[in-house]
Amino acid sequence: MMQVTRRQMLRQARNGFGALAASAILAEGAQSDNSPHHPAKAKNIIFLFMDGGPSQVDTFDPKPILQEKNGQPFPAQIDATQFDQNGTALASPFKFQAHGQSGLMISELFPHLSKHADRLCVIRSMKSDFAEHSQACMFLHTGHPTQGRPSLGSWINYGLGSIGKNLPSYVVINGGLLPIGGPENFSNAFLPAEFQGTFFNAYGNQEVVSNVTPNIPADLQRRLAAFMEKRDEEFLKRQNQVSVEDQAIEAAIKNYEVAMSMQVAVPDAINFKEETEATHRLYGTDSSNALTAQYAKQCLLARRLVERGVNFVELTCVKGIRFIAPWDDHENLEDGHRKNAAVVDQPIAALISDLEARGLLDST
Secondary structure, eight states: OOOOOHHHHHHHHHHHHHHHHHHHHHHHHHHSOOOOSSOOOOOOEEEEOOTTOOOGGGTTOOOHHHHHTTTSOOSSOOOOOSSOOOOOOOOOSSOEEEETTTTEEEETTOTTGGGGGGGOOOOOOOOOSOOOHHHHHHHHHHSSSSSSSOOHHHHHHHHHOOSOSSSOSEEEEEOEEOOTTGGGGGOOTTSOGGGSOEEEEOSTTSOSSTTOSOSSOHHHHHHHHHHHHHHHHHHHHHOOOOSHHHHHHHHHHHHHHHHHHHHHHHHHHTOGGGSOHHHHHHHTTTOSSHHHHHHHHHHHHHHHHHHTTOSEEEEOEESSSOSSOTTOOSSOHHHHHHHHHHHHHHHHHHHHHHHHHTTOGGGO
16 A cells, blocks of 8 residues: 655645635635726736836926925925935926826926827826835835835736746846846745746847857757756656745746747847838937937837737836936936936837837737
8 A cells, every 4th residue: 555645645635725725716706796897908017117216296297386486495394315415495497298188297308208198197196105215126116125025027927827938927128227126126036936037138249138049959959958857857756845845846847948948039039120110210229329229129129028928028227327226316307317318208109109009008
């Protein structure tokens, strides 16, 4: 008679336990009307992270009273700040104008983006409980001000699953500047490893994905991959542990599979020669401003990744305006914001137009 340990029994039966729980949850759902007011359309997310924080009163949230109080003591309570450098009230140096049928007020910083006023949703009620960049970056990405929690991209893919099979479901297009906290902002934390963000480098002359180009003959690589897959499966069957160890092995096997497919999928995704001259002009990949041209390529790559089934794409800021957090303008807000806006305005507007033209805007 074959003896089975308690751990082996739990491991073999765990899918059965899950099925029992799922059947109960589905039965409860069938008895109640929890359908949404509107059908869900979103399938992809493109997160354009503006590191350092564009000033809301200089972009999409004008405050006329600042014009009246310019140069006077600030007429409200001021919370403590990191540098404790609190001056007088400062009027925005930028002009605002109503755009679109909605009459959305947008700063002169965004002449291209303002043409999409009726496609934008501007939320002016958000606030934070702290005013420090490292905490803010982590909080924005993970919902918690310290390390150790999964990022938004990880949660999205954990909950919804991956659409594509040949590329990672969560991609971070690195423009040269990672937010404070670095890769922890894109971490899977306690979720399986397959849900962490995968970096695509969009600056310099390095590979878009490190080591994606094989350095051995294709036939040998296929045989090596088949050998590794067989050994991994045999090792997985021998494990008596439940949970963490199995998840790590299964995630590693899946990562090997995705890595193999990426050797073909990545060169295809970054083949911008397929795009028309009109598309390149639309985004500004030919811009005389090298930073604008780079961000244009990042936005164009984001669209190409979404087309290929990547659920969640995040773009970081380009390197070249400031050594860190480029929108964090301490000394000269007017000059800094003009430089940053010039980098992102045309590419973002083009991304919206391009997604709409391809029938992807409603689902992205």
